[in-house]
Amino acid sequence: MKIGKLSTSVGLDIQTLRYYEIQGLLNEPKRLDNGYRDYPENAITRLQFVKKAKLVGFTLKEIKELLAIQVTKDEHTCQEVKVFTQAKLQEIETKINELSSIKNALEKIHTSCCGGNETAAHCSILSALES
Amino acid sequence: MKIGKLSTSVGLDIQTLRYYEIQGLLNEPKRLDNGYRDYPENAITRLQFVKKAKLVGFTLKEIKELLAIQVTKDEHTCQEVKVFTQAKLQEIETKINELSSIKNALEKIHTSCCGGNETAAHCSILSALES
DNA sequence: ATTGACCCTGTAGTATGCTTTAGGGTTTAA
DNA sequence: TTAAACCCTAAAGCATACTACAGGGTCAAT
Numbered sequence: 395m396k397i398g399k400l401s402t403s404v405g406l407d408i409q410t411l412r413y414y415e416i417q418g419l420l421n422e423p424k425r426l427d428n429g430y431r432d433y434p435e436n437a438i439t440r441l442q443f444v445k446k447a448k449l450v451g452f453t454l455k456e457i458k459e460l461l462a463i464q465v466t467k468d469e470h471t472c473q474e475v476k477v478f479t480q481a482k483l484q485e486i487e488t489k490i491n492e493l494s495s496i497k498n499a500l501e502k503i504h505t506s507c508c509g510g511n512e513t514a515a516h517c518s519i520l521s522a523l524e525s
Numbered sequence: 526m527k528i529g530k531l532s533t534s535v536g537l538d539i540q541t542l543r544y545y546e547i548q549g550l551l552n553e554p555k556r557l558d559n560g561y562r563d564y565p566e567n568a569i570t571r572l573q574f575v576k577k578a579k580l581v582g583f584t585l586k587e588i589k590e591l592l593a594i595q596v597t598k599d600e601h602t603c604q605e606v607k608v609f610t611q612a613k614l615q616e617i618e619t620k621i622n623e624l625s626s627i628k629n630a631l632e633k634i635h636t637s638c639c640g641g642n643e644t645a646a647h648c649s650i651l652s653a654l655e656s
Numbered sequence: 657a658t659t660g661a662c663c664c665t666g667t668a669g670t671a672t673g674c675t676t677t678a679g680g681g682t683t684t685a686a
Numbered sequence: 687t688t689a690a691a692c693c694c695t696a697a698a699g700c701a702t703a704c705t706a707c708a709g710g711g712t713c714a715a716t
Binding site for chain 2: 672673674675676681682683
Binding site: 396397398408412426428429430431 | 661662663664665
């Protein structure tokens, strides 16, 4: 798959894909005879993951680390992988909790702050978070 | 409360607090006779919210919007607030779902990818996400 | 054979969110 | 009274993550 196709498939700019390659998030694909990049199908999966992880606040560096998780004889032992994943799981748990509390507050505003179309006071997110 | 105290209370640099003030995330506090900023207690709550919202991938601009939610005679009707909160709730739901799927994948890696301390293959996050 | 839609590299520019520096005034305790 | 710890503004610098040139080659259809 050439870069234009991949770009539209995942909704990321061509320049961004080349940037991700430089940053090590996307493996260097093999090239066609004319020098064009030729991506395998699974590049789509990889980039979809990158997009999702970015959405929830991970940096490209963190995403690269997540994508690099693997157990290999030379580089990463099971133990190392376990320590890393455990730490990431903790981070994710925290993120989910923060999101849940913001969600709660917004729901409170959404459902009980306005009866009809009239105005009302004290409908801020901070007061909704408190109670 | 002076800026140094607020800074240590919330774990944000003094310069960052002044930056947030310029960006409109933190209300301009009243000043002491010497010109020093004098923050009310609730600045802490506000900044804690900013930190949490940042953690889960909201931009400062989005956080400012969340903090600005209110129903006032002149500016925002209940209807407008409801539309906005509904959209944000949808975003948050999406984020929680993405986090849950990443969490699932990491848990799979953490619990079943390594039996002991030996090496193993196919322990990547992408393969964990697939199944 | 030439036009439009692709692709390439390399470099510069931009937006966001800080962080540092420069230069200076204030407060408090020894 | 002086030195450390605090505060101020204004402006420059920096890291991250793109985004937009500039200049050029490739391909497919007319």
